[in-house]
Amino acid sequence: MGAIAQFFQAIPLDLIIIQTVNGIVTGMILALIASGLTLIFGIMDVVNFAHGELFMFGAYIGVLVITATGSFWLALIGAALIVAILGAALQIVTLRPLIGRDPLNTILVTFGISLVLQNYALWQFGPVSRKIPEPIESHFTLFYLQYPWYRILIALLSAAIIGGFWLFLKYSKFGVWIRATAQDRVMAQAMGIPVPLVYTGVFAIGSAMAAASGVLFAPTTGVDHSMGLDWVLKAFIVVVVGGMGNLGGSIAAAIFISLLESYAAIWLDPSQAVIVSFVALILTLLFRPTGLFVSTPR
Amino acid sequence: MTTAPLDKPGSLKALPLGKARLSHTAVFWLGFCAVIALLIVAPLVLTEFWRRFLTEVLIWGLLAMSSDLLIGYTGIVSFGHSAFFGLGMYGAAGALLTVHPPNLWLAILSGLAGAAGAALFVAYFSTRLRDIYFAITTLIFSQIFYVIIFTWTAVTGGENGLIFTRPHLWIPFIYDARFTTTTMHWFVLAVVTASYLILRRVTQSPFGMVLQSIRENEPRTRAIGYAVERYKMMSVMLSGLFAGLAGVLYAVQNEFAAPNFVFFLTSGETVIYNVMGGIGTLVGPIVGAGFFQLARELLSRFFGDQFPYLIPLGITFIAIIIFLPQGLLGFARRWLNR
Numbered sequence: 186m187g188a189i190a191q192f193f194q195a196i197p198l199d200l201i202i203i204q205t206v207n208g209i210v211t212g213m214i215l216a217l218i219a220s221g222l223t224l225i226f227g228i229m230d231v232v233n234f235a236h237g238e239l240f241m242f243g244a245y246i247g248v249l250v251i252t253a254t255g256s257f258w259l260a261l262i263g264a265a266l267i268v269a270i271l272g273a274a275l276q277i278v279t280l281r282p283l284i285g286r287d288p289l290n291t292i293l294v295t296f297g298i299s300l301v302l303q304n305y306a307l308w309q310f311g312p313v314s315r316k317i318p319e320p321i322e323s324h325f326t327l328f329y330l331q332y333p334w335y336r337i338l339i340a341l342l343s344a345a346i347i348g349g350f351w352l353f354l355k356y357s358k359f360g361v362w363i364r365a366t367a368q369d370r371v372m373a374q375a376m377g378i379p380v381p382l383v384y385t386g387v388f389a390i391g392s393a394m395a396a397a398s399g400v401l402f403a404p405t406t407g408v409d410h411s412m413g414l415d416w417v418l419k420a421f422i423v424v425v426v427g428g429m430g431n432l433g434g435s436i437a438a439a440i441f442i443s444l445l446e447s448y449a450a451i452w453l454d455p456s457q458a459v460i461v462s463f464v465a466l467i468l469t470l471l472f473r474p475t476g477l478f479v480s481t482p483r
Numbered sequence: 484m485t486t487a488p489l490d491k492p493g494s495l496k497a498l499p500l501g502k503a504r505l506s507h508t509a510v511f512w513l514g515f516c517a518v519i520a521l522l523i524v525a526p527l528v529l530t531e532f533w534r535r536f537l538t539e540v541l542i543w544g545l546l547a548m549s550s551d552l553l554i555g556y557t558g559i560v561s562f563g564h565s566a567f568f569g570l571g572m573y574g575a576a577g578a579l580l581t582v583h584p585p586n587l588w589l590a591i592l593s594g595l596a597g598a599a600g601a602a603l604f605v606a607y608f609s610t611r612l613r614d615i616y617f618a619i620t621t622l623i624f625s626q627i628f629y630v631i632i633f634t635w636t637a638v639t640g641g642e643n644g645l646i647f648t649r650p651h652l653w654i655p656f657i658y659d660a661r662f663t664t665t666t667m668h669w670f671v672l673a674v675v676t677a678s679y680l681i682l683r684r685v686t687q688s689p690f691g692m693v694l695q696s697i698r699e700n701e702p703r704t705r706a707i708g709y710a711v712e713r714y715k716m717m718s719v720m721l722s723g724l725f726a727g728l729a730g731v732l733y734a735v736q737n738e739f740a741a742p743n744f745v746f747f748l749t750s751g752e753t754v755i756y757n758v759m760g761g762i763g764t765l766v767g768p769i770v771g772a773g774f775f776q777l778a779r780e781l782l783s784r785f786f787g788d789q790f791p792y793l794i795p796l797g798i799t800f801i802a803i804i805i806f807l808p809q810g811l812l813g814f815a816r817r818w819l820n821r
Contacts, residue, residue, distance in 0.1 A: 232615050282805045289560050293758055294804050296562075296751060301797035308791040414747065416627055421619045429616070434729055457634050463627045470608050470620065 195417045197451070199328040204447040206327065210336045212443030213343035217398040218416055219423040220347055221391035227430030230288045231280060234295040236395050236420060237413025238302035243268045243396025244408040249316045257320035261400045263395040269465060272392025276385050284384070299413070306410040314409035332439040339401045346397060349437065350390070363387060367430075394461045422462050426469045428476025437478045441465075507821055519676060526668040538668045540776050542732045544769030545675045546749075547756035548682060549725030554754070556686050558698030559614060563605060563621030564611075566628040568724040569745030570597035571730025573632065576740040585650035591731050598727020599720065601628060606719035610712050613701070622747060629745045639743045644741030662735075671732050673745030675769075677810045678725055682765055684819070685721065694718050755800050761810025764819045770812055792802045 193467035218240055225233045233239075243264040275298055283290050321338060324331040354360040365373040365385045374380045399408075406412075419442065427438030442462045449461040468478050522541075526534045550564045574597025575590040582589055596693060609620040632639045639645065652666055653659045662670070685691050693714050696704045705711045734740050743749075752775070760771025775796065782792040 226615075232619065252584065279801055279805065286808070289614055289618070290804055290808065292560065292615065293754065294801055296754070297797045297801040297804070300793050302798075304791040304793040304797070308794070417621060420625060425616065425619060454634065456630065459630055461625065463623060463630075466609055466620070466623060470611060474611055 195237070200451050201448070203327060203330060203332075204331070204451055205444065206336075208444035209440060210340045210446035211226065211447070212440035213340040214398050214402050215416070215419055215423055215443055216439035217343040217346060217394055217401075219420040219427070219435040219439050220350070221394035222417075222420050223424050223427070223430055223435045224394075225388060225391040226424070227432075228363060229280070229291075229384050231291040231388075232288070233388075233391065234292060234417065235299040235302060235389070236295075236438055237415070237417030238299045238306075239268055239272060239392045239395040239413075240399040240402075240416055241306060241410065241413035242271065242302060243399030244403040244412065245310060245315075245399075246396070247400035247403050248317055248408055251317050255315075257400075260317075261397060264396045264400045268396030269393035273385050273389040275392075278337050280388070281381065281384070284381070299417075300315060303410055303413060310410065313408070314407040316407045317403050319404040323327035335404065339405075342401060343398065346394065350394070351432070359383075359386060359464040393450070419462065422466045426466060426476060431476060431478065434476055434478035438476075441477075487598050503584035504629060505579065507818070511819075511821075519672070522672050523669065526665045531664060533668040534664045534668055536776070536780065538664070538671050538736060539733075540773045541668075541671050541675045541769070542729050542736065543752075543756060543772040544777065545678055545732065546726050546729035547753050547760070547772050548675075548679065548765050549722045549729065550753045551757055551762055551765055551768045552682060552686070552694075552722045552725070554716055554757050555765075555767075556691060556698060557694045557715060558701075558792055559715065560618045560754065561621045561719070561722070562750050562754065563609075563623075563625035564722075564726050565600050565745050565747060565749035566605065566621075566629070567598045567726035568730040568733070568749060568753075569628060569632065569740075570601040571595065571727030571738040572734040572744060573597060573639060573645070573730075574727065575731040575734040576647055579647040579650060579734075580645065585648060587650040587653055587735070590650060590735065590781075591728070594731035594734070595724055595727050598723050598730065602723025603721045605723070610719060622750065625747060625750055629742060629747070632745050633742045634735030638743070641739075644739055644743075646739045649738050651737055667736060670734070674728065674732060677764060678728065682725065684806070690714070690717070693766075699707040755796075757810075758809055759800065761812035761816060764810075764812050764816050766819060767810055767812035767816075768772070771810065774811065 200295045218236065222233055222236050225231050225236075245268050246259075246264040247260040250263045251257060254260070266457060279294050279298060280291060283294060287432070319333060319335040321333070321335045323334050354363060362373070362383050363386070365376070365378055366380055370380055373383075420439075423438045423442055424435055426442060427434035427436070442465060445461050445465055446458045449458040453461075522537075525537055529537065546564060546568055549567075553559050553561045571594040574594035577597075578590040578593035579585040599810055603622045605621060609617050609624065612620060633641060635641070649662055651659055651663050652670060660666070686694070693704065693709055696707075696709075697711055697714060701711060730744070733744070756771035756775055757768045758771070759774055760769065762765030778796055778799075779792045782795065783790055786792075803810065809811065812819070
């Protein structure tokens with residue numbers, strides 16, 4: 186009994202609460218990235234390797250707009266719009282010719298895109314990471330920490346974007362088109378839904394979501410050309426753990442994985458805490474290969 | 484693996500064409516010998532720089548060839564070959580650093596053991612999944628190895644990697660001397676040629692035929708009664724072994740092991756070599772590696788070291804997938820596999 190009591194006393198409660206808040210905040214950003222990824226996969230059967238680079242590009246465009254205008258909100262909207270256009274253009278040029286071919290081709294093409302975008306960013310902006318100020322400077326006290334309100338705002342904004350997107354899917358005409366195409370592409374086409382346009386639109390929306398999360402995330406650490414890979418890897422883990430193509434599952438898995446990593450970071454070096462999410466992935470693959478948050482394994 | 488072997492798909496058609504088939508064999512092996520002869524003579528003609536360059540192309544080619552067994556023959560894309568390559572590298576480094584005097588064959592054995600361990604791990608977990616999921620999980624697994632190697636500084640040297648001296652080229656009772664760039668080239672050439680012959684034999688064996696039938700139609704292969712998962716595991720492990728061998732060669736050639744080579748970019752470049760050269764041909768990936776490395780070298784000579792060579796090469800890569808999905812050697816695919 187003594188040993189158990191000692192164990193519970195050894196758990197630093199304040200740290201756990203801080204890490205819970207941290208985990209939920211990163212989880213919401215991750216959910217925003219992963220929902221774009223899973224949307225593109227669910228509807229187009231495309232595994233978008235370039236998603237992390239679209240995230241990174243969004244962050245860079247955010248940096249540029251902020252240095253030009255000084256407005257964070259303008260940067261958020263501007264980055265989302267510009268990257269949406271970029272995504273649409275990429276989809277038309279590279280992915281449209283591949284419709285009907287083996288889905289593996291799309292992984293290869295998007296991998297090529299990610300290489301080009303990443304090296305373009307390195308070439309254009311240099312290896313030094315850029316920093317942008319937080320739009321809200323105020324803090325609140327969380328135990329001994331001055332916790333920035335901005336982080337809370339990130340979580341709320343991400344949730345709002347995802348929620349807005351869900352409403353869009355549910356009630357708008359284009360959303361109905363998207364859901365119809367996801368269910369049965371051939372039938373949707375036969376009913377007169379412009380499927381190629383839906384594909385382009387979906388890719389643009391997914392890109393915009395990645396860009397928005399890039400801008401939201403940028404003030405917390407900084408922007409550099411290699412930030413995309415970390416996030417796309419996490420997003421892949423989330424998407425596999427949550428069940429590929431399953432929006433709700435991805436969001437749940439994003440928060441789950443981020444919480445796991447935050448708790449692990451109490452005892453481990455942050456760079457090693459990543460291994461915990463790898464382990465979560467392996468366990469998922471072993472016991473629930475269709476995803477943890479899928480109600481009926483298919 | 485007690486199931487009956489599949490018939491070779493060409494056997495029926497080949498019967499009445501006995502004469503044409505013989506000439507195909509003759510032409511193939513004549514061409515093979517000509518290429519090998521050229522590669523044997525090459526280091527005697529080339530300058531020091533291009534000699535090393537050619538050796539490296541062969542090593543990257545071996546790595547790409549090993550991954551072709553998965554992409555081209557089994558129909559699953561591995562984005563994690565850097566793990567096998569890197570474990571081969573660090574395995575060789577371990578043997579070279581602990582045993583005195585450093586022994587070449589011990590380094591190869593230990594590198595292969597390292598790669599086999601990684602391959603077993605990756606194969607066990609990721610072959611449960613089909614195509615896209617397989618690609619993603621191999622990528623994530625290779626990152627696990629990267630994180631471990633990068634952070635476990637005490638053993639792997641962390642970010643700085645490991646530096647060691649090159650072993651002698653030692654063939655028991657026959658030969659024992661320091662490697663020169665020329666003998667290094669011949670040694671690498673011998674290993675790569677042997678690997679090609681083994682892999683070619685494997686892809687033409689009943690086992691290889693089952694792999695190709697998995698590529699063509701996995702559910703049907705399973706329905707016929709083959710244990711698809713077990714065949715996939717075998718092919719991942721075999722592929723991992725040859726990738727590890729490439730890692731050993733690279734370590735011996737460059738006298739260091741660095742975590743950069745375990746990073747995802749190496750896997751990505753391996754896939755690029757395959758797609759550029761032509762998947763499902765075994766030699767295509769070597770050609771692809773040569774094309775890629777040569778283009779990189781020429782671009783950075785022409786535009787300077789800072790030139791982002793991956794931008795034009797990435798665009799070429801995308802264009803090849805869209806317009807030339809069979810790759811540079813795709814036109815010869817059937818001929819090379821006969």
